[in-house]
Amino acid sequence: xxxxxxxxxxxxxxxxxxxxxxxxxxxxxxxxxxxxxxxxxxxxxxxxxxxxxxxxxxxxxxxxxxxxxxxxxxxxxxxxxxxxxxxxxxxxxxxxxxxxxxxxxxxxxxxxxxxxxxxxxxxxxxxxxxxxxxxxxxxxxxxxxxxxxxxxxxxxxxxxxxxxxxxxxxxxxxxxxxxxxxxxxxxxxxxx
Amino acid sequence: xxxxxxxxxxxxxxxxxxxxxxxxxxxxxxxxxxxxxxxxxxxxxxxxxxxxxxxxxxxxxxxxxxxxxxxxxxxxxxxxxxxxxx
Numbered sequence: 001x002x003x004x005x006x007x008x009x010x011x012x013x014x015x016x017x018x019x020x021x022x023x024x025x026x027x028x029x030x031x032x033x034x035x036x037x038x039x040x041x042x043x044x045x046x047x048x049x050x051x052x053x054x055x056x057x058x059x060x061x062x063x064x065x066x067x068x069x070x071x072x073x074x075x076x077x078x079x080x081x082x083x084x085x086x087x088x089x090x091x092x093x094x095x096x097x098x099x100x101x102x103x104x105x106x107x108x109x110x111x112x113x114x115x116x117x118x119x120x121x122x123x124x125x126x127x128x129x130x131x132x133x134x135x136x137x138x139x140x141x142x143x144x145x146x147x148x149x150x151x152x153x154x155x156x157x158x159x160x161x162x163x164x165x166x167x168x169x170x171x172x173x174x175x176x177x178x179x180x181x182x183x184x185x186x187x188x189x190x191x192x
Numbered sequence: 193x194x195x196x197x198x199x200x201x202x203x204x205x206x207x208x209x210x211x212x213x214x215x216x217x218x219x220x221x222x223x224x225x226x227x228x229x230x231x232x233x234x235x236x237x238x239x240x241x242x243x244x245x246x247x248x249x250x251x252x253x254x255x256x257x258x259x260x261x262x263x264x265x266x267x268x269x270x271x272x273x274x275x276x277x278x
Binding site: 001046047052053055056059060 | 266268271272
């Protein structure tokens with residue numbers, strides 16, 4: 001089961017609102033390579049795994065992705081606070097606003113709502129871990145693209161943190177794959 | 193003396209009672225009866241964990257608290273979603 005911790009994994013405090021940035025950052029909430037898909041992918045895949053190392057890493061990374069979901073939501077929320085009707089229309093946020101006001105809704109930057117088709121749970125350790133390695137790289141590229149487009153240190157700091165986490169997760173999934181080849185399940189680091 | 197599984201069951205029941213009081217207090221934040229009950233269950237939970245740990249070693253449900261005596265205990269044993277014969 002899960003328990004909530006009343007804190008963010010890494011702080012989000014954005015001085016200047018910017019609904020234009022919110023509209024692209026929201027893709028890491030409910031877009032094709034976003035954190036909602038990441039958490040659902042790993043947490044769903046756990047049940048089909050034969051090895052404890054893989055069950056463990058999917059549980060623990062899947063849990064961390066829920067914390068990332070909250071960080072991305074916090075960014076979208078802070079960037080869309082206290083908007084005037086003029087700011088909403090001028091930034092192009094009106095198309096989102098009309099359906100969701102300033103609520104946070106899982107969708108891609110282009111407006112497509114989150115879809116379960118973004119993820120797979122194949123019940124096969126090889127297929128699932130390969131999907132997970134690819135997913136981490138795709139999420140990393142999305143953070144790269146956001147970092148290219150955004151010019152505000154308050155937003156860049158948490159984005160850089162999240163980008164780095166994708167790289168760490170990629171590394172751990174690679175090691176989980178390695179552990180699978182060691183005696184059909186065993187530590188990646190056999191010298192430990 | 194309570195067995196390992198009896199104590200675990202008791203701690204889990206207290207966890208649930210505490211959670212139920214959390215929900216109730218979210219909508220009744222000044223209810224003194226609920227606050228007193230929460231304190232009572234929290235204390236009972238602490239006692240149960242103490243009793244568990246005196247006999248069976250560290251009680252943990254989170255990776256962050258998992259023991260590391262020579263190996264990473266977190267990965268050991270059945271996962272919660274797996275079928276267990278009684």
